[in-house]
Amino acid sequence: MEGQTFERVILRRKNLRIPFPDCFVERLTGQQILHVNRRAKYLLIETLDEVLIWHLGMSGQVRIYKIDEQVEPIGKHDHVQFDLSSGATIVFTDPRRFGLMDLTKPKHLADHRLLKDIGPEPLGNTFSGPILAHRLKARRGPIKQVIMDGKVVAGVGNIYASESLYRAGISPKRSAATVQGGRAEKLVNAIQSVLGAAIEAGGSTLKDHRTTDGGLGYFQFSFAVYGRTGQACPDCDCDISLTKGIRHLEQGGRSTYYCPRKQR
Ligand SMILES: [Zn+2]
Incomplete structure (x- = not known):
């Protein structure tokens, strides 16, 4: 994903475990992905203006269809789809809807309510x-x-x-x-x-x-x-x-x- 742009964002529901933030599609579309990181069980997809905070929940699954790979027909639990500028497609499937996606500004990431109380990463250099x-x-x-x-x-x-x-x-x-x-x-x-x-x-x-x-x-x-x-x-x-x-x-x-x- 790094270096690619969100060319098209498709949302098929209003909520998973929590509602998607307002203007989710508009805020992500056209943004270039700078880094893909992780904090605890949250994936962090960082662009210049936004950070996508993404939790897979209990059994959420991510499918990555590479360039020119045939995307399977939409299933009823395929709630979010990202089409990237490379031609790759990313589909988030979450049958139980325990997953979530939220957006925040990069400068507010550390203070985000889902992240601010999490202890150090065990494999990071702040753990000793x-x-x-x-x-x-x-x-x-x-x-x-x-x-x-x-x-x-x-x-x-x-x-x-x-x-x-x-x-x-x-x-x-x-x-x-x-x-x-x-x-x-x-x-x-x-x-x-x-x-x-x-x-x-x-x-x-x-x-x-x-x-x-x-x-x-x-x-x-x-x-x-x-x-x-x-x-x-x-x-x-x-x-x-x-x-x-x-x-x-x-x-x-x-x-x-x-x-x-x-x-x-
Ligand atoms: Zn023993």
Whole structure:
């Protein structure tokens, strides 16, 4: 998309999870796309005058039809279409309509209501041991639940919280406030390596995930602890007959998995 212009914008509804902003089509048409970025789960399509904030919701899908590729007939859930100056077409399909699109001016982006309270990007350079330690200092809840709070750090979901804590050797039950110094450092490294490996593998969760050319997602990321109750953890030197292997725990209604011996 970068460098292309929105030649034609087609809107087939007034709203998704929230209404489309007034003059959505007029504001985007003719704008050249400078950058395509992401903040937490929001895609940010930046032009000179506007930023398109785009969330796919639970199961929204983006199809990209390259130049000269035949665009499939419009389906009833194809709510938005962008025709770009390159000849490519982008279609947003969102059957459950949990997705959203909003527009803001570039200078107001950081203060936008959807973005302003989001914590640092885990793979960005504003995330570090000292920064995480500072954000955890006043939090008394268990680290597993606190690390999933998007205001602390963006994008550490349920599976990756368990996996990161395992790699860092930190018990999910430990009070978040006590994850300081070297422990916070280890946790940052663990989160970054787990997310890096998961991205490399193409993600791990959604059954209805599709790639932008319509193919199925691929789920190669293998879990160390998640969903492996009673089994040995990787490189395990634990005596399973004593430890009973990986344990399962409910925290805030979500499943946690951990090794009671390696995680303290
Ligand atoms: Zn173990």
